[in-house]
Structure formats: C-alpha cells, structure tokens
Amino acid sequence: MSSTTDLLKGAAERFPDEVVTQAQVRHIELPGAGRFALITLDNGFDHTKPTTFGPQSLANLDAAIDQVEKEAAEGTITGVGITGKPFIYAVGADLKGVEVLRTRDEALTIGKSGHDVFKRLQTLAVPTFAYYNGAAMGGGVEVGLHCTYRTVSASVPAFSLPEVFLGLVPGWGGCVLLPNLIGADRAVGVIIENSLNQNRQLKGAQVYELGIADALFEAADFLEQSLAWTAAVLKGELEVVRPEVDRGEGWDQAVARGRAIADSKVHGAAPAAYRALDIVAAAKNGDLRHGFDAEDAALADLIMGGELRSGIYAFNLVQKRGKRPVGAPDKALARPVSKVGVVGAGLMASQLALLFARRLEVPVVLTDIDQERIDKGVGYVHGEIDKLLAKGRVGQDKANRLKSLVSGHLDKATAFGDADFVIEAVFEELGVKQQVFAELEAVVRPDAILATNTSSLSVSEMAAKLEHPERVVGFHFFNPVAVLPLLEIVRGERTDDPSLATAFAVAKKLKKTAVLVKDAPAFVVNRILTRFMGEIQNVIDEGTPVAVAEQAVEPLGLPMSPLVLLELVGPAIGLHVSETLHRAFPDRFTVSENLAAVVKAGKRGFYVYDSGKPELDPEVAALLKQGDTVLTEAQVRDRVLDAVAQEIGLMLDEGVVAEAQDIDLCLITGAGWPFHLGGITPYLDREGVSQRVNGKPFLAPGVASVPA
C-alpha cells in the first residue's frame, strides 16, 4: 500500500517524538490448525508506557499486514491474530501526534491512513483475530473491530472509545463498525454514554457481555486459551454466532437516546458527540466505505476545531499537571502524618474525617463544643462506612478498621496532643478561626500542621497571632468532598516549605488534585465563580429577565445553569462569599440586593420544580427589584465572559497561581467546567474575549489550539 506508506512517512516527519509501536509478526503452530501469524503490538516499554498509534506505528502495522497478507494469499498461514504486550493491548492514537497537526489535510491524513491500514484486516485471505489482553482504548479497540473475531481477557481493567470525551469521534472505524457489530443502542452506550460520564471504562467481562468480544478468558492463560479457541474456530469445531442487530426503529431510537445524553451533558456546546451520532445514524445501512469517509471528515473537522484542542489540553492538565502540582516543594521535606485531628463535627467536618480515615488509614479525632455534636459527627462517619460496607465498596475487616480509626473527644488536648495534622472546619469568620488556632497551638506539638478549610478568608491573617505561623496552610476542599477532585492548597505569607510539602503529600494520599494558590481572597474557583455569578446577578438586577440571563451562558455547555449552581451552593453562602470579595475588590464584586432579599426570605433557591422543570419561584419573582436595562443574550454573554477574562487576567497578574493552566485545572476539577472549554481560558482565547479585554490571549498558540 504505497500511497498509505507515503502519507504516513510525511506524517511521521511532522511527529519526530513519536514513541513508536512495533508490529512484530511471529509464526506459531496452532495444534491441529496449522501455521498461524501472531502480531504483537509493542512499543518496547513496560505497561507504564502504554502502546499507542502514531504515524510510524501505523506504518509498522501496515508493513506487518503486507507480510501476512502475502502469506495468507500464498496459503502458508491459516489465520492472523493481533495482541499486545503484557497488560496493554493498545490505547489508541498518540494524542501528542494529534496536537502537532496544523492543517486539515494533515488531520485528514491521520484519519484516512488509520482506516487504510486497519481495514486491510477485513480483506485478508484468512480470518483475523483480535486478542484484547489488556487495556484497550480508541484506536486500540478499533484495530480489533476490523478483525473477524475477538477475544477479551477477564482482567482487562479499561476498555473504551474515549474519543468523544476528548472532543473527537472514534474515527478509525469505531462509529461505523461498533453499531454494526453490537447494535446501535449498545454502541451509543460505549461511544457516547460512557465517554460523557467521566470517560467510564468497561471491564473485560462487560466487553464480552456487550458482544464486542466473542469469547472471554481469564488472564492467567488468556493467550493460550484464545489460541486454542482460534484453533477450534479455524477447524470448524466452533461456530461463532452473534445476535442479529436491530436495523429498524431501535437504531433510530438509540441515536435519539445518544442525542439526549449529549444534550444533558454538553448542551450542544461541543460538537464531537453529535458528529459521532450522525455517523452512527448513517451506519444503519451497513455501508462501511461511506461510513469510514464520514469518520475521516469528522476527525479532520474536529482536529482543526478548538473544542478538541481544548479537550486534549484539559486531559493533559488533569492527567499530568494535576498529578505533579506546579510550585509544590520537594516532597522529601514532607513530614509523616500518622494522626489527624478535625476541629468541628458538623457535616463538612464529618465528611473530611471520613475522607482522611479512608485514604490515610490513620486515627482521626473529631472535637466540638459538646458531646452531642461529637456523637452525631462520629455517628455520621460510622453510618457512611456502613453504607460503603453494604455496597460492597469495603469488606467487613476494612469497615471495622475504618470505624475504629474515627473517634471524637471533647478535650482538645487529649484529642490532638499527638496529632500531626489538624484541620478546622468551623464557622467562616476570621475571629472564630483565629481563636480556634490559638487554642490548638496550646495543645498540639510545635510542628503539627494546622490546616484550614476556609473558602475565602486569609490564611496569613489566621496564622498571624500564632507562635508558629509557619505550620499553617489552607486546605480548601470542594463540595461534595467525595466527588470533586480539587484541593486548593494555600500558602500563607509565613508558611514554610516542610509544612507545604506535608500538605501536598497528604493531598496526594487523599487522591485529590492539588493546586498551589496564593493567599488571596476566595483563592481561585470561588473568586471566578463569584465574579461570574455576580455578573449574571448584576444584569438581572439591572433589568434583564432571569430566563435571558440564564440562557445567555447556555452555549458554554456548563454542567448547570448559574442559578441552579447558586441553589447547590446555597444562596446564603453565595452571598457571604460575594460580601467577602466585595470587601476585597469593591470595584468588581457587587453584593446583590436581590440576592440578599432572597436569602433574608429564607429561600433555598430561585426555582421551583413543581412541573419537573425549573421555573422561577413566584415568591422569588415577587422579591426581585429589577431596573429597566434589558440586555440580549449575546450582550449578557459578552459581559459575563468579559468579567471572567478580566478577573483571571488580574489573578494572574497578582500571582494567585503560577499560570493560566492552574486556573483551568481548578475550574475543571473544582467546578466541573467542561473539557471542550479547556476549563475556560482556551475558550476565552478562541472566542477573542481575552484579546478584547486584556489585549492578549492567556495561552500561547498551540497550547490549547491549532499550532501556528
């Protein structure tokens, strides 16, 4: 296939850093079934560097197929198999190779050449077999879909078509072949539903149950059993029967279901899911060639689009930057934490106690002002552990251990005297927190870390009156603590490196995404969200109807509308944070009188849900005092985005975080802002907002966009 070879050669030159996967052809004697060619995909590294497909890798597979195609035609082999190195089958296209693509033609080449290589597996003179021995994603799954038969190991931990999650479509055959193999509904489950649910992975048994694989074998002798199965198929002893695919109404309903899922997740704001569904819809007629062309076109369009570039940028932030926090001190400085104290036994404190106990597996002691509160807090934690036990998430021994770790005590000296790390989650008022820290300092060791879960107060001020202010850090979780990965770690003016290193080490054990932030009002997420919400509130106060203000930001595809978010946070807390920020930055942060009225009226939100959909609560509507300036959706959107861009620009100038990347990482992991926005700064850049407001983009070209 010289045309493919030439195309791939050009692509390989564009991507000199590719980790190249070899496609090794080895011949084996299948007992009773003749000489068989087994291709192993192997990049020469162990499982910590999974096998990927860049252009040279595809060229290598192409060459391997040249060889087996010839042997098949000559009748010297009876079949061809493809498997991976230990623990890994193949995890798809090398994303670095996608990032470097600059033109649509280059993007088209990648899609087309992947198809051209993979689809050859369908037309060999002998049957082809994929043996999914380990993790398989994207193009790794797809190369197997082109084979005649598939087996899967019961121990495959991760199997997915994650393209839509990133902003692509499964474009090397996935959108076309998968629905034709397992039916459109199941394919939509894999391509759309799983991708849009935090990139949910299938396990080996599910791959078999869905009908993607024809046989399931245990890992201990997976390849041996797969080959024995292959021999039985080749000898005709075993016939593979697959259920008929519903090509009638079921297909259309599946696509409609997929669109509903996409709407609920990205609200039409990101194209990938919809492009994938268009191809799935068209694949109903089983026309592979037409379908593959559509995949190529979709890939090329998406690769040249901002959503995908933002998606890859966001993915890398979460996978890489999120795991190696920028600015964290040398981890060797961290002190061991073998006992944790929690001041307060309210809901937040109890959630923290549960998290610390589960992840650190060290004693956690709660204190509060009376025994009743303590009992309630400890009872809550024990109850949550029982729930984990009932769900099978922990065994009885682990549940016993966790429960024994969590206790409460009225006397802080007894509770915290030998603690290494004490976190407070008491009322959000500086004086109260200062007093708590003063009391703690009297009873804890001089090097015990004192952490605060404050969401907006100054960590430095909290530490100011202490004898050892260097051990105070901000440790700001996001609600719900068990769900949102972000942890803003705040360095106070006098926080020392060992304390900060200890905080990062604890964060890592808590499996949180830690971001180092400066001690600035409301830190990162709350400051941006408050500015964002404040601007929405402002336009409402000035006269824009609530519905218009809400719809104005729908094209962003945020997880929820601003007022629904306010409801989740709680109007009172929202008001409190806006007041704090107003004190710090009175020019930019307003305190809405309407919001204050809503809080004063004791309302928990703006909406009622009697009809099943959110509708403005008439009682709230009656409270609203609006001006007479009515903006359009576009005007509202501009105003809100301008405000956000301005605030982020100022935060970067102030050094709240090291780089715009940290802002985006915080918004993705702390507020659930979507990948297709890249957090927010890639979106602000590509929509021209950054240029308009700050005179420059946040990110250099190519960081989250098509490179120049």
Place this chain on the structure above:
Amino acid sequence: MPRTGRDVVFVDGVRTPFGKAGPKGIYHETRADDLVIKCIRELLRRNPDLDPARIDEVAVAATTQIGDQGLTLGRTAGILAGLPTTVPGFSVDRMCAGAMTAVTTTAGGIAFGAYDVVVAGGVEHMGRHPMGEGVDPNPRFVSEKLVDESAMFMGMTAENLHDRFPQLTKARADEFAVRSQEKAAKAYANGRIQQDLVPIAVRRTNAEAGETGWGLATADEPMRPGTTLEQLAGLKTPFRPHGRVTAGNAAGLNDGATASLLAAEDVAQELGLPVKMRLVSYAFAGVEPEVMGIGPIPATEKALAKAGLSISDIGLFEINEAFAVQVLSLLDHYGIADDDPRVNQYGGAIAYGHPLASSGVRLMTQLARQFEEQPHVRYGITTMCVGFGMGGTVIWENPHFDGNGSAK
C-alpha cells in the same frame, strides 16, 4: 484410633513442553511460576468434575527455590492458578526427584487420610536458575572428605559411574541415546506425548533468538530426531578429557513444569474422576554421592520389597535419563537388555529434556499413557537418580489390567 490405609490413584498428569535453558530458549522470558500455574489450570480444565475446593494440598517442587521459584511456590501457584484461597500448598525439594517426592509425600497423606485430592508437580527453569545458583556448601564436605568434590557436579558423577562399571561403555551409552531420540520421535508421530502437553504462550523481545512478539510453545524444544551414532561420537566430553559423558548421551539444561492430580481411590470414584494408575509402593534410598546415578537400584529394591514384588513382575519401566549410563547401570543390575522394549517406550529425558524438579511427573504421565495402551501389563515403575547420592522409585499398578497373558 484404628486406621485403615487408603488406595491412592493417579488421576491425571500434564506438563509444559520442555525448553532449552538459555537466552535463545523458548521460555527465556517466561516466569517459572507461570509454567506451573498453567499446568494446574489445565488439570482443572481437563477434570471439570473436580470442584477445586476439594483439593486439599498443592505440593510443588523446585530445586532452586529463589525468585520466581521461591515464595512457597505450592501456595502462591495455587492462588495464581485461581484455586480457592482455602486450598493450602507447600514447596518441595529433592533436586531431580522433586516432583516425584511431591507425589509420594502427598500420596502418603492421602493413604493416611489427611487428604482426599491433591495437586503435585514441579518446575525448574534452569535458564533463570542455573544449577548451583546461590548454593553455599558446608566446607566440612571437603575438609572432612565427606564427599568427593565431583559429587557436586552431576556430569562428573556420571563419569564416576562409567569408572565403576567398565562394561558400561560410551558406545553403549551413545546407542541408548540414539534409541531415546528415535523412540521419542515415534511417540510424537503417534501423538502419544502432545495429548498431555499444555501449550504455553511465550514472549520474545530479543530478535537474536528468533521472531519477536508472542509465540506459542507446543512441542519439546530439546528433541533432536534423526540423531546418529556418528554425530554423537564427535561430541566433546565436558566433564573429563577423553571422558564418556557428552551432551548427546545426557539430558540437557532445560526449563519446564509438570503437575498431576492424585486422589484416594474411593474419592476418585465418588467424584467420577478417571483412574490412570494405582500407587503400589514407593521408596527412596541413599548411595555414595559420587555415584549418585546408581541411586535407582537400591530404591527399586526397597520399593519392590515393600510391594512384595520382584523385578520380573514389572512390565513397563519409566527411568529418568539424566545420563544414559545411569539408566544402563540399573538395567545391567537386573539383567535387562539395553534395548528392552519395556523400557522408556516413548524415549526419555535425553530427548525431551530434564528440568530437574519437574521430571518425576513426566515419567508418571508417560507410564499412565503406556498402561492405557497395554492392558496386559499389570505393574510399572517410575524411577530416577537424585543429586547428592539418592534414588527414588514408585511402583504403579495398571487399572486397565485385563488379567490376560503373563503378569507383566
């Protein structure tokens, strides 16, 4: 408490194809424990009527119990093979007779009533664990002349055996070796061996050793069908200048594993398990370490005496061919011809290889197949020599015995 001994039966036996030790061998990049695990799983697949929870013990032998042959292999291999955690296991070492000892020890437990069903086998990856790895012989062996230094080197003990029995010439050893290769090739052609082999997926990353990627080991690598006397005559004698022991008339350095399933006869009946052989008696015996190759003679004497049998009652012999001379010494002792058709009908370790602690079960698996083919035979023996001067012999009865012809 009154006790009644129970009859012990050999239900089934399998093995991996044997490989050549070393960087170009098929198993060079395969773990030893994986070899034995795959044998255990194959036994379970072949005997679906056996609930794995009924297994009372897993005994796995290895000579060098280090690394992937260490960590109480019988236990860890059981877990890795997917046996229930309730099934215990242990490791065994009697060098070459490791698997044989795993069988006899657990068989003793069955007879005593401690076990109903056991897995017994062995493994030796001589590529990953060369002979002598990590050994630390007590200096008293030499200082007190407890053994001659040659006792440490199996090839030298074989040369010593030639010295002791001058009639066992190199020519006889070579002729025996050629026949072993011929018989093994014939057994393969007749499909007698492959039916008990467990194919093993093998990875190769070193292109110098052949095609890279995953492959499948389905046949014994060491075999040299078509070997001629002329070829053997020209081989070097590595253990002694102008000696008699060569790579051609001895087993090589090999990688492989075996596993067998044993049960109390009544339990086998209860569970519907096949009975391939019935244990009659066994014995181990010690000899001078310098001539460890004659170990099978006293071991066989003892086992026959315990069974109340004589050598003339034995219709089939599976003698481990660590060295041709060692087999010949046993045959000579009993006046059996070098080419007696009852002896090693499928050939032996000279052809297939001898991954030390695994070989005992290979002998049993082959004897079981011969029993099946030859119902006129009532008794057979498996016997082998063991380093540091030992021999082991197990006498088996053929459950297919039809009572026809002589008792042989």
